[in-house]
Amino acid sequence: xxxxxxxxxxxxxxxxxxxxxxxxxxxxxxxxxxxxxxxxxxxxxxxxxxxxxxxxxxxxxxxxxxxxxxxxxxxxxxxxxxxxxxxxxxxxxxxxxxxxxxxxxxxxxxxxxxxxxxxxxxxxxxxxxxxxxxxxxxxxxxxxxxxxxxxxxxxxxxxxxxxxxxxxxxxxxxxxxxxxxxxxxxxxxxxxxxxxxxxxxxxxxxxxxxxxxxxxxxxxxxxxxxxxxxxxxxxxxxxxxxxxxxxxxxxxxxxxxxxxxxxxxxxxxxxxxxxxxxxxxxxxxxxxxxxxxxxxxxxxxxxxxxxxxxxxxxxxxxxxxxxxxxxxxxxxxxxxxxxxxxxxxxxxxxxxxxxxxxxxxxxxxxxxxxxxxxxxxxxxxxxxxxxx
Amino acid sequence: xxxxxxxxxxxxxxxxxxxxxxxxxxxxxxxxxxxxxxxxxxxxxxxxxxxxxxxxxxxxxxxxxxxxxxxxxxxxxxxxxxxxxxxxxxxxxxxxxxxxxxxxxxxxxxxxxxxxxxxxxxxxxxxxxxxxxxxxxxxxxxxxxxxxxxxxxxxxxxxxxxxxxxxxxxxxxxxxxxxxxxxxxxxxxxxxxxxxxxxxxxxxxxxxxxxxxxxxxxxxxxxxxxxxxxxxxxxxxxxxxxxxxxxxxxxxxxxxxxxxxxxxxxxxxxxxxxxxxxxxxxxxxxxxxxxxxxxxxxxxxxxxxxxxxxxxxxxxxxxxxxxxxxxxxxxxxxxxxxxxxxxxxxxxxxxxxxxxxxxxxxxxxxxxxxxxxxxxxxxxxxxxxxxx
Numbered sequence: 001x002x003x004x005x006x007x008x009x010x011x012x013x014x015x016x017x018x019x020x021x022x023x024x025x026x027x028x029x030x031x032x033x034x035x036x037x038x039x040x041x042x043x044x045x046x047x048x049x050x051x052x053x054x055x056x057x058x059x060x061x062x063x064x065x066x067x068x069x070x071x072x073x074x075x076x077x078x079x080x081x082x083x084x085x086x087x088x089x090x091x092x093x094x095x096x097x098x099x100x101x102x103x104x105x106x107x108x109x110x111x112x113x114x115x116x117x118x119x120x121x122x123x124x125x126x127x128x129x130x131x132x133x134x135x136x137x138x139x140x141x142x143x144x145x146x147x148x149x150x151x152x153x154x155x156x157x158x159x160x161x162x163x164x165x166x167x168x169x170x171x172x173x174x175x176x177x178x179x180x181x182x183x184x185x186x187x188x189x190x191x192x193x194x195x196x197x198x199x200x201x202x203x204x205x206x207x208x209x210x211x212x213x214x215x216x217x218x219x220x221x222x223x224x225x226x227x228x229x230x231x232x233x234x235x236x237x238x239x240x241x242x243x244x245x246x247x248x249x250x251x252x253x254x255x256x257x258x259x260x261x262x263x264x265x266x267x268x269x270x271x272x273x274x275x276x277x278x279x280x281x282x283x284x285x286x287x288x289x290x291x292x293x294x295x296x297x298x299x300x301x302x303x304x305x306x307x308x309x310x311x312x313x314x315x316x317x318x319x320x321x322x323x324x325x326x327x328x329x330x331x332x333x334x335x336x337x338x339x340x341x342x343x344x345x346x347x348x349x350x351x352x353x354x355x356x357x358x359x360x361x362x363x364x365x366x367x368x369x370x371x372x373x374x375x376x377x378x379x380x381x382x383x384x385x386x387x388x
Numbered sequence: 389x390x391x392x393x394x395x396x397x398x399x400x401x402x403x404x405x406x407x408x409x410x411x412x413x414x415x416x417x418x419x420x421x422x423x424x425x426x427x428x429x430x431x432x433x434x435x436x437x438x439x440x441x442x443x444x445x446x447x448x449x450x451x452x453x454x455x456x457x458x459x460x461x462x463x464x465x466x467x468x469x470x471x472x473x474x475x476x477x478x479x480x481x482x483x484x485x486x487x488x489x490x491x492x493x494x495x496x497x498x499x500x501x502x503x504x505x506x507x508x509x510x511x512x513x514x515x516x517x518x519x520x521x522x523x524x525x526x527x528x529x530x531x532x533x534x535x536x537x538x539x540x541x542x543x544x545x546x547x548x549x550x551x552x553x554x555x556x557x558x559x560x561x562x563x564x565x566x567x568x569x570x571x572x573x574x575x576x577x578x579x580x581x582x583x584x585x586x587x588x589x590x591x592x593x594x595x596x597x598x599x600x601x602x603x604x605x606x607x608x609x610x611x612x613x614x615x616x617x618x619x620x621x622x623x624x625x626x627x628x629x630x631x632x633x634x635x636x637x638x639x640x641x642x643x644x645x646x647x648x649x650x651x652x653x654x655x656x657x658x659x660x661x662x663x664x665x666x667x668x669x670x671x672x673x674x675x676x677x678x679x680x681x682x683x684x685x686x687x688x689x690x691x692x693x694x695x696x697x698x699x700x701x702x703x704x705x706x707x708x709x710x711x712x713x714x715x716x717x718x719x720x721x722x723x724x725x726x727x728x729x730x731x732x733x734x735x736x737x738x739x740x741x742x743x744x745x746x747x748x749x750x751x752x753x754x755x756x757x758x759x760x761x762x763x764x765x766x767x768x769x770x771x772x773x774x775x776x
Contacts, residue, residue, distance in 0.1 A: 210729040214599045214712055249721065251731045324602055333637065334757065335723045341598040343639045369722065 001190035014051035049160030268300035389578035402439035437548030656688035
């Protein structure tokens with residue numbers, strides 16, 4: 001059995017320049033007009049660099065943007081659920097000529113990529129938000145990001161010159177799609193489920209991963225390493241907490257833990273589809289989709305991200321959703337369960353909000369072991385202690 | 389989404405004569421030469437009658453027998469893992485003419501079917517046993533059944549005239565493939581996992597079914613209603629124990645409990661394949677295959693029945709195995725787990741042999757609730773009390 005194909009059916013398409021070609025490309029980039037990019041755009045550049053957004057070759061044109069917003073496909077017809085665009089101010093855009101090369105720099109001024117500028121265009125941002133986020137409410141962090149971006153989009157193929165410090169910062173945790181694929185193949189895996197996370201894993205998350213392990217070769221616990229909401233647990237703490245969970249409660253060679261460079265968009269169902277697209281590139285045949293996947297606030301129904309997989313055309317994705325209901329400890333079941341497997345009352349179930357858990361950890365109150373493993377809680381307590 | 393197709397890709401092929409045609413067929417059958425059949429053969433006749441063995445039209449010819457033994461396919465090339473044959477003594481066989489109709493009667497003398505006799509043939513029984521059971525040891529109950537059968541096999545298409553008392557004895561528990569398919573469709577199910585059982589369900593079995601429910605529309609708990617080994621729990625007690633488990637520990641509309649009329653053959657991996665074939669006819673897209681599926685003694689490796697699904701030609705079956713490892717309660721995990729999801733030591737796990745459990749139930753010793761639900765244990769205790 002082989003791994004799923006990269007999205008689009010061809011080879012992985014990493015846009016990163018490496019080896020002997022890099023110094024010359026970097027030195028040439030110094031002389032180009034510089035365009036600063038946002039944190040979200042920087043994450044997208046790194047993802048394009050490592051081939052996670054295969055088969056895209058750069059930032060989207062107006063035709064791609066329109067087709068993705070309106071029909072979840074590129075102008076070529078290939079399935080793609082969320083625009084991958086670069087924006088800038090009209091002042092900067094006016095100084096750039098179509099057909100010329102430009103350098104894209106991160107907020108710290110580092111050159112991340114060069115781009116052959118093929119198009120400058122304006123978009124109806126509210127339309128993008130209405131289609132992608134299903135809301136134009138500025139309280140939605142994804143909407144805010146789009147509404148506050150520059151008024152002009154720049155399109156063109158890119159060459160990526162940096163991994164934005166991710167390998168240095170995260171070491172073995174930062175694996176490229178080529179690396180995860182090689183690892184899965186080496187371990188003899190073909191049926192691999194991705195578990196998307198931006199939080200430490202408590203028993204409900206452990207249960208989701210274990211449901212997948214029961215019938216798959218293994219699970220990729222795949223953490224977001226880019227930016228998320230204030231108050232969220234930082235990636236270093238989260239990955240340490242996950243590593244201790246894996247060490248104490250998972251069987252050897254059933255888990256790979258890794259991270260990817262994107263910022264959260266909080267686009268709920270559409271982002272779940274994007275998560276499936278790039279997990280296909282990482283070699284995962286399945287994506288675990290739980291309750292309110294990639295959602296924020298109450299903008300999405302808890303299972304909108306399940307349903308959207310049934311609404312896209314057949315064959316859009318090789319990677320399939322592993323849809324799992326809300327999970328929890330149930331005292332009457334005497335075990336972990338989901339709303340599909342536990343027939344008991346809400347009062348029989350152990351539920352703690354994120355806010356309540358943070359409060360318990362900060363005040364050293366005892367968290368029930370049915371909610372989270374003591375080894376995980378110890379790491380989170382240490383982290384909260386540093387905040388106090 | 390639709391249910392899986394019946395095996396062979398055509399319509400279900402129930403061979404049961406019903407309605408207005410039945411009285412005449414029965415009365416005609418009275419005048420035919422009578423051939424008594426064994427309990428196993430009687431179960432096969434009922435299964436042919438209700439379409440569970442679609443697309444077979446009767447008992448196998450020598451060419452089918454040979455192709456099934458040697459290559460797990462019918463003479464036509466269609467996948468089929470175990471011979472479905474009828475045998476008799478040479479004395480009876482000598483009195484029957486090729487081309488004539490005969491009546492097949494159960495051990496109590498009831499006419500179950502008529503058959504147009506197309507072939508009489510002798511087989512190498514030891515060859516069948518070596519191929520199907522992987523042993524010729526007479527201590528193996530399936531081998532014993534084959535070695536003790538009559539010396540002549542009779543082949544031909546059959547018309548089934550009776551359901552052998554199953555509907556009367558089991559009521560709503562005895563569902564035909566047409567009935568389970570109609571039920572699944574009514575409930576909106578398309579991804580349905582069959583859970584094969586010949587025992588009451590303890591927590592390890594509940595866990596197997598619940599792993600399937602997490603990602604399927606529902607589970608068919610499908611009990612063998614034919615004969616099994618002495619000492620096994622009778623079907624009525626078993627189904628009552630399962631019904632109470634479902635009532636207290638499963639979500640409404642995630643389980644259908646039903647039974648099927650076959651005797652156990654204990655053919656391990658080959659029988660697992662037969663279980664998948666007829667579950668496809670019942671409308672199940674998946675068959676849960678646990679440890680030592682359909683095995684007996686130590687004739688088969690614990691996961692031979694997993695591996696055989698990888699060895700058959702692609703496309704042999706629409707129904708796919710849901711392979712699950714050995715399951716148990718683990719005190720260190722604090723929950724149900726399998727050898728794929730629990731990394732702890734055997735000493736951390738709660739294991740009770742069937743013998744030990746029977747002893748505890750007979751002597752009213754307390755069985756841990758992590759092993760079996762108290763509602764289930766109460767029913768089994770009552771049953772053992774009637775034996776004492």
